[in-house]
Amino acid sequence: MLKYLLFEGGLYKHERILEFLEDVGGFLVQKTVVGLDLIMNLAVPEEENERLSAIVSELKGKLTPAPLIGTEIGVVAPTLSRHHLPHPACDIAENLRRHGAKTNIIGLSRGVGQKIVHTTMKEKELIEEHDIAVFTLGNFEKCLMKKTKLFSEIEVPVIVTGGPLMKSIPGAEAYVGGIGRYPERARTGESIEKLREVSRVAGEVVEQRRREMDLDPLIVDPIIVKAEIERQVPESTEALSPNPVTLKIDGVRVKLPYDDYKDKIGGIIIGDKKLSDFALIKRSLMRNYILVKVLPKSMF
């Protein structure tokens, strides 16, 4: 099983890590260069972890486990108004990204109130394109309890954040209290700790989902699909969208127009099979991108 790690260090001699990954069958998921600093999201076979740590410590870098690497998380705010954005939705999203996730922020059309609150079918489908959804709700316990219908029918795991210090909320996988509606950036140690807790809980949910998927593994690991798409369709790496081939737990999102590229993506050869033989390729509700969902072994 692959282990996901976050490398933080310098550019100097970082090729050694890339060579090591190539030798042991690991992958570079994302590479971000900021000046002379380097942040890399890596996937390494579990048994090679120690040898990688040795190389990283020689390079004076830092390696942290980051289960959120290779996940796409939707952060859902009740609306797009100033009451709910940018704080706390953007704070939560930023912290998730620091832990390796790729995030998208979604604003619902009617996520407010106790009576009018609901998610439309289209919104539900859009949220379900993600691996996990994080709903950022408000400060009142009674309101939160009436808003469970926002997420109770969503099929991907849901984490809810809100002001009241409850242990759980019906319909969601997990609940993190103490982050309700607040009007400024999270700056205090206490509030940042809460954001970290969301990321930690998300990490647990992701690991749980990966463990469940191990019982019926995917035919090809999505990370191999990503590498092959980038190799066989070079346009995918040139798209201007951030992270043009986004890795997900059960597939990838390719940020190219569906109508123009669906056949090309479907025709990619992995092993001796075409991608369309063992994966569903469909149109994403997000800007007509291409969603690739790899099927599990039990389907064949």
Added chain:
Amino acid sequence: MGKIRIFVDSSDELGGQQYKYIAEKSVEDLGLGGSIDSIDMLIRVEEPVFIIVIRYKEVTGKSTLGDASYIDSRKNGIRITLSSEIFLGDALKALWSKYGRDRVEQIGRLEIFVSGADPEEVKGIRLSEKGYDLESRINELATRIIPEGFRVRNSLKKRGMITIIASEDPIKESWRELAARLEGDSHA
């Protein structure tokens, strides 16, 4: 700047405390610290109703260029020396619209030269509708504080005070009474 009194009466105590914090930060964001005397909120989530009473200082006067600056005549025009930098934006805007950009020149941080203008005429130029401006910002403040889902609103304006009752249901008479009581309390 006087201290703003913020009072919250909420059926959900923890949520109420958070609204006090939201009110403080919203006042800070809108730069209304000097204009607001008090904010009183009454929150009953179970009904649901949210009542807010904002008391503020009404701004009068200081609305003409003559009040906000010292004006002296020069050979080809007049020199305006503003008493504070905060009037600069409004003053330039007002002068540009009256005399055009060619005739108005900012010669220093607080000084503006207007060629061929009459001092008496310049003194009478209105900087901006300050009173109106403050009111719209107070409204903005109330809108930012009130939860977004409470869309049925009833507002009542008195001198230096605005009361808004917000809910998801049609406004009940009993809530108006609650609001009136809250207005009375905010006096104390």
